[in-house]
Amino acid sequence: MKKLFILLLTITTLSSCKNDAKTETVDNNDLTLIQGDFVYYADAAVIQTRQDVYGVIIDEKMLELDKQVKPFKVEITDMIPVEIKGKLIPKPEGEEGWPFRVEIVEIIKVSKPDPNKNDVVKLGGEE
Template structure:
């Protein structure tokens, strides 16, 4: 009888433990799943974004993309401005995009992306030392 009570108590303790997850991580995973499940041709990319002058770039750990300049880009730039100290600062973002090859004969990276949905904008890591500054 004592063994059965012990087994029941252990089982209750194990099943009553909460499996906590951050809501932002859950939302990101849902959006990633949405990218794959919808079959809408959109891809979720996480990388560092910069828009300077008339050029916008999204750099992921594996590739660099030119970004189509449109209303969604302008909206992303407004959200990113809060995290920039200088105009050339790169800010971590997560976006859903339409990825396509650049037109023949144009300069730039082999692929471009058109932002369709902004999922997350984060503050840059202040510990990061991969900054290049040009002096005049």
């Protein structure tokens, strides 16, 4: 799991998100609108915006989002543009990961990735 975390961190760090991503509070229920790129791979889920990276709580809503993004994926590690409303939850003290997790409350939109966007990082080489 630690190697997976490092792999996801490396992928998100090396890829530059060129979307107009934003995070803003949208109502009194402490829900936050998040637009960014989503990936779920090997029991780890992440949404990366232009400014932040959020761990996503794996629950039924996250699995529903994963089903919606699958038709747009070419590789299992592809990040797909999404827009969601969720609750930001601070990471427990002493635990690895990003400062906040998001619990998805509502899936607003899933978009097809820009085919001209070439920010994929491939590890290893083909012989």
